[in-house]
Every structure is written in C-alpha cells, then in structure tokens.
Amino acid sequence: MPTSHRISFIHRRRPFATAILALTFGYAHTSLAANLPPHFDVNAKADVASGLQCVVGNATDADGMNARAWVAVEDAKTQKVRWATPVPLAKGWYQNQATHCLVNGKQVQALIQSDTASDASSAQTFVDVASFDMTTGRLLSVAPVVAPGVHGRVSLSVDKDASHFELKNGQPVVTGTWTMLPDRAEETPFTASPSPAGKRGH
Template sequence: MKKIRMLLSVVLSLFVVLIARHAFAAPAPSADFVLDVPAEFTASSITAVGDGLYCVSGDVFHDEVPNYSAMVALVDSRTRRTRWKTNIPYAKDHYQNSAGKCIRDGEFYYVLTEERTDSFEAQSHTQLIVSKISSTGKLLKSQRVDVARDVWSNLFEAGPEGLSIVGGASTDSVGRGGRRSLFWDRLDRDLSRKQLVVLPTGAFWTGTYAKLDGASLVISGAFLANAGTGASAREGYAVSKVDLSRERYVWSTFVYPLKMEAQRAVSVADGSIAYVGVNEDHLLVSVIDASGRVARSMSAQKAVCSVDALGVKAAALQVVGTRCGKPQSTLLLDMDPTTGAIASSRDIGEGTTAALIDGDAIWMVLAKPDSDRKIFRRVPR
C-alpha cells in the first residue's frame, strides 16, 4: 500500500509539472513583427547593415499636399523592434523627396535621397542628397551630389576609401533630351568630395545592378544613349564593364531591347552576370560571362510580372516577384540557370513593397490591404 501511494505521488507530481510547462511555455516566435512607422509609410529599400540590423528606407505620403517625404528606420531583427526612425526633409523650395538605399559605416548611417524640385513634371528636376545619421537616429548633415541638373543613383556603398556613389546624370531631364553621363562620386565620411569621374557616353537608368571593385565597375540595366551617337542605335538593356581610373568602357554587351516590363541582374560565383527580364510573354534569363560574351540565353513561363529581388542559392537562381494577375501576391521562384526551367514556386507574402535576399533568408516589408500596419517578415530560403 505504501508503494502504491508513493507511485501515485510521483505520477501526480509529473502530471503537475507537465501541466505547468504547458500552461507557461513561451509561444513559438513568429517570423513577422510590426514596424513602428506611420501608416502612410511605404518602404522601397531594405539594406542589411550588420549585427542583425536592417535599414528600411522609403517615404511617407501626405494627403493634404499631396506629396511624399523621405523616412528611414533602423530595424533590429533580434529584439524584433524599430530602434529609431528619422525624417529627412527636402529643400524648402522643392516639392518632395524619397529615401533610397541606406548604408552603415562604423557608428554612422548614410542615406541617399532623391529630391524632386517641382510639382509640375514639365519643369521638375531630380537631385540626389546624401545624409549622415548618428547611431541614435539623429540627422547630422546633408550634402547635395552636385554633378548635373538631373541626377539619379545606380550604386551607393561604403568602403575603405569612404563613400561611393555611381549613377547617371543629365543636362536636363531624361524626358526632355538632356545629354547623359555615367558618374562615380567618392566622398569622405564627412560628405566632402574626394574624387569625381564623369563619362559623357550615355547613362544607365534606375533599377540598375552595379558592382564596384576598386576602380573597376560592372553595371547592368537599361542603358540610355545620347542622341546622335553610335550607341543610340542599340539602346536597350545592357551589361558593361568600366575602368573608372582610365575613364573608359572595357566592354559592353546589349542583352534585351528596351521593351521590358522588369529586369534585374546578379553576380554568379564564376564571375559571370545572370540577367533576368520580364517581357509581355516570358521570363527571360541570360548569362554574360566575365569577358562580356553572352554564354546562354533562355526563356521560361511568365510566373511573375516583376523582379523585386534576385539571388543565387547553390546552383539555382532565386527570383522574388509579384504573381502575374495578382499584384498583391509575392512568389519565390527557384530557376535552373542552365535551362531557364522553374524548379519550384511558393507564395511568401502579400502586399510586399520591399524585399532583400540576405544570407539564408529573404527579408520583406509588407503593407497588408486590410491594415495600416507595416510588417517586417523573414522567409527562409
């Protein structure tokens, strides 16, 4: 009888422990969390800045004007919170601005904003402003990227020599036939100019992939030639290698005509460039080798109508884009870069406004149609 009581006591104790564990166990962490940003904020860029931190850039819509103003937020994925958010004002006599890529260099953050000078398109120009922000989110300094009347960016990064901006410049807006140039602007960490290289041989438009290695630049995107030049006859989507120190193009390869709904490029391990484009009917894939030769061109079914992020995983290309016919739905495609075949496809979110492929995950900002909240999401690759 004593043994039976002892056994019952042990069973009862185990039962109580199990109940307690079940009642007080922490719920499994969600992959989503809410960003502390205004309901009117729209993210356009996500940058990994180290230590589990992500810089989210975009703009806030002001219905009463109406116009946009730039905002940047620093998001901590480990503590699942927004550390700070900072408004970046535009010039008093200008119309609006929006924040592009945000980068980190040491204890400071730098953000590139695009500023529109006028509400009337016929007389407006675009300016680039680079701003320096403290580790606590305080706006310290802003400096105009003074290259030409109309300026846009293709690359913004920090390196041992300071900050580098690669972009396009024009003597007038692109729609008004200005003379276009490719530029490389190098700044120190206090935003003073160290070097400026300008090649008046045409420019690459926004949405371009660019990779800088010292003074060697590989750039892929929509090339806008100057009227009356030999290149104007072959204006389209191109990949070029540029020697900035000698101020000359090493090679240029035209890949697609300009009639393309979306495009994006990425570097592959062997030094080649994988180029993914979307036209009216197909998803197109081209691989350009390190010498500028088109090694392969292929097409696949048109599963997405945008290319919001592009990466490489093992031997596959990964494409993040909006599902055709369902602009609120975002797909992740795995593609075979040797055949163009889509190996797999899965839904990863709705209402995506920005996406970043970083390491083993895809980071996204979602603006759900039925909510004012902006969601930060991690999706395993």
C-alpha cells in the same frame, strides 16, 4: 517622377497623419520617432549591425503625393523599430525619398533623391547623402552629391539597385546618370562621393 529609373511613389487613399516632417535643411527641426509614420513605403533595407537593418523609403499624403523621406533602424527578425527619422526637404521643393542605405562605422548613411517640382518636365532631381547616429537616429549631416565637372540645370538619377550606393575606402560612392534640362536629350553616367555638407557646387 522626372525619370523612369527612379523608384515610383505608391499612391495611397488613407489620410496622412504625421506632422513632424521638417521643411528646411535645419537639423534642429528634425524630430525622432519610435515608429515609422502611416503610409510609409519601403524602398530598400540593408544589414547594419548584428540583428539590425536600416530601412529607407517615403511617406505620402492621402493622394500618394508630396512624399517625404524617412530612415529607420529596426530589428531584422521582429521588425520592431529602434528609431525613425525624417529627412528635411529644402524649402520650396516638392518631395524627397530615401532610396538606399548602408553602414559606415557608427553611422547609418542614406541616399536621398529630391525633386524640385511636381511637373516632371521642369523638375530637377538632386541627390544627397544623409548621415545618422546609428544608436540614436540623430541626423548628423546632409551632404550633396554632384556629377563631376557638370554645370547648369542638371538633374540626377540613381537606380534602385544596391550596387549604386556602396562604401569604398570609408566613403560612400554613388553611381547614376545625369541629364541637362530642359531637353533631357541624353543620359550620361557619373560616379561621385558626397561633397562637404551644404556645398552643392552649382
């Protein structure tokens, strides 16, 4: 992964056996599932309603690579999955993972971190907030998070602690660090809320 602050993908040796992951940010191509896919690794859980919790993480291929982000809601006691939804990866990018989640009204919102390439030295990491209908799991939007006032080949990183993705005044707030490619000479803190869906601003 491009930075040590990121949650590491866990390598698996079993075959990857799901084919419902979308490859673009087209929500119509996102399929809902009654269960999480094989080889799914949990990054975080959080209470979202009475007796329910959101679960975020990623599923990988047989070599523990090419991770794909998934978000689910399950029964907190029985772990029975109510719904599970993959988060599409932009065409040509390498992998993504869901690292945080929270409840915002009637929506579950998850923080998605996406890598553009497998080579850590050249990959940019982009951050988005994906919003889901809490009842059905339907993906409603994917809104980018950008470091304010920063332009160029910027790579973002958000630590796994829940305090880095919180709800304030009805808006999700992300705190993390950014570095500038290609040298990544310095990590600079940032705080931001998601931009309007589809408008990354770079």
